[in-house]
Amino acid sequence: MDEPGNIRIKVPDSKENRQKCICRLCKSYPHDCSGEILFCGVNESKCDINAKTCLCNKCPVYKEYGLKGLYYCDKVSVGESNILMRKRSKEEDPGFYQEVVNIKDESKTGKSTVGSMGSLKKFPFTLDDIYFIPAQVNKIPLNLEEPVQTSVAIGPHSKKPLQVSSPIMISGMSFGAVSKNVRMVISSTASKLGIGFNSGEGGIINEEKDVGLNYRIVQYSTGRFGVDEKILESAAAVEIRFGQGAYPGKGSYLPAEKITDEIARTRNLEPGEASYSPAHHTDMTDHDTMKGKVEWLREITGGVPIGAKIGCGDIKSDVNLLADIGVDFIALDGFGGGTGATDLYVRDNVGIPVFAALPQAYKTLQELGVKDKISIIAGGGLRTSADFAKCLALGADAVYIGTAALIAINCQQYRICYSDLCPTGIATQDPKLMEQLDVEEGSQKLTNFIELTNEEVANLTRIVGKNNVNQFSTDDLISVNKDFAQITGVRWLNGEYIH
Structure with a gap:
């Protein structure tokens, strides 16, 4: 049977109770942590417990x-349901232990486990498996003082x-998922x-309605929260979010x-009304x-x-299909991309990483003869300047950062969004809690990060x-990974392409 995680508050840590305690007589008593006692009223042991028998009852x-x-000597409060369960042993895999905790939560609540930020699942290869080839004599590297163009045109064949x-670029993070201070930063x-x-799907707060108009991408999501014709008319670009x-x-x-x-007003909701974005656009x-x-928005x-934007x-x-309906850019959001909240069974098991998708998208547009007209924006788990540049080399015209931007601003990855x-x-x-983020300071830190990585x-x-x-x-x-070379169309270490 389950007991609540705060069960120990029932048992006073008193001299009388310590005298009655028989923990030291138990065969499972952790003698390496000698001196510990009254586990049912104080806390679990600092040592791993070798479960042989239990005298608690x-x-x-x-x-x-x-x-x-x-076995109160081995019990801690775990999960969203805060039940008492054995603690993780020092040699136990954290991922396995978390799976056990998640099952406990799901069996207790009947609800899917929710998580924040991107999946932590590891692929057999990553962007770290590719390296830049330095120019030496066949090609000559540039000196630091020689200018490099970093400006980019998104939708180069559009009217504007x-x-x-x-x-x-900064990806869509909605007001509601993030605080007003983040949006202002x-x-x-x-x-x-x-x-x-990107505005994200939560509408646009009053404080930023007239800020950055020449650079704001208005997200047109399935929920259509806070997006009206006036806001669309003010957009420097519009992103239809399919996923x-x-x-x-x-x-x-x-x-x-x-x-x-305020969130209700911004999203055009009634007070107390939940905000639900469907899986697809009902009119598309x-x-x-x-x-x-697309033609109407244009x-x-x-x-x-x-x-x-697609997953x-x-x-x-x-x-x-997107090329055929006439879009000016495609934002690819890969496995590992961040979010404020979603079900773990989806986050950790659906989609492919952006480094696998990018070469396919680029090649498809090339074969259609429209790559010069349609821009590609890559996103999903990108953190460093090397990640950004590698995506550009794999076919992207620009990159979206979300989690990296939040970390630069103030996020410390508690992952409880x-x-x-x-x-x-x-x-x-x-x-x-919002007082922990000073807008001016956050803006300076984000500025530093973007200027540096650029x-x-x-x-x-x-x-x-x-x-x-x-x-x-490319x-x-x-x-350095043969399979990765084949998937991305990048040369392998021997200098040859893998077909």
């Missing part, structure tokens, strides 16, 4: 306070291309640096208890309705780039002998 303290469990100063930083930033890397093919949900009055279910929507915005999966087919208890002021609407991307461009980030290609890369 023979103890007068146990009977006096109506306890029901065993989105011109940004850097290939590094992102919009002010983007405006100052001239970089692209995202953390939960492709699944809708999202912000419960009513997290909907403050086939080629013709999607094409019609007309209402006066010709700004109209793009689509990475059936890339060739999806990119074929869904709880509204974020202690860094990032993923909370609690006024006291310059590092420029330096990597110099190292491969080029003066424009738009000139990166010829600049080599893979």
Whole structure:
């Protein structure tokens, strides 16, 4: 039977109870931690427990306070349901132990386990398995003082291309999932640096409505929260969100208890109404309705780039269709992309990483003869300047960062975004917790991070002998993993392509 995680508060740590305690007589008593006693009232042992037998139910303290469990020397409070369960041993795999805890939670609540941020699952290869090929004599590297173009045009053949100063852009993070302070940091930083930033699906707060208008990508999501014709008309680009890397093919949900009055107003919801984004757009279910929507958005915005964001999966087919309906850019959000909250069974088991999707998308657009017209934005688990530059070399025109931007601002990866208890002021609407994020300081730190990584991307461009980030290609890369070389079309260590 389960006992609540706070069961120990029933048992006073008194001299009388310590005298009654028989823990030291038990065959399972941890003699390496000699001196520990009254585990049912104090805490678990600091030592691993070799379970042989248990005397707990023979103890007068146990009977006096109506306890029901065993092995209190080995029990800790775990999971969202806060039940008492054995602690993880020093040699036990943390992932396995967490799976046990998740099953305990699910069996207790009947609900799927929810997690925040991107999946921590590891693939047999990653972007770390590819390296840049330095220019030496066949090609000459550039000196540090030689200029490198980092500006990028998104949707170059649209009537009003989105011109940004850097290939590094901020992905969509909605008000509600993140705090108002985060939205203010992102919009002010983007405006100052001239970089692209995405509104996310939660509408636009009053404080940022007139900030960064030349660089704001308005997200047109399945829930259509806070997006009206006036906001669309102000967009520098529009991104139709069909899915995202953390939960492709699944809708999202912000419960009513997290909907403050301001969030409700911004999302055009009734007070106390939950926010649900369906898995698909109800008015875009086939080629013709999607094409019609793209044309309508293009007309209402006066010709700004109209793009689509998809979770990475059936890339060739999806990119074929998106090209045919006339989008100006495609945002690929790979496995491992972050989120405020989603079910773990989806986050950890659906989709493919962006480094596997990018080459497919690039090749498909090349074969269709439209790559010069349609931009690719890569996202999902990208953290460093090397990640960004490698994606550019694999075929992206720009990259989206989300989690990396939040870390730069103030996030410390507590990974409890869904709880509204974020202690860094990032993923909370609690006024006291929001005080942990100073907008001016957060903006300066995000500015520093983007300026630094943008310059590092420029330096990597110099190292491969080029003066424009738009000139990166797979010829600049080599893979130490043969399978990765084959998947990405990058040369293997022997200098040859694997077919």
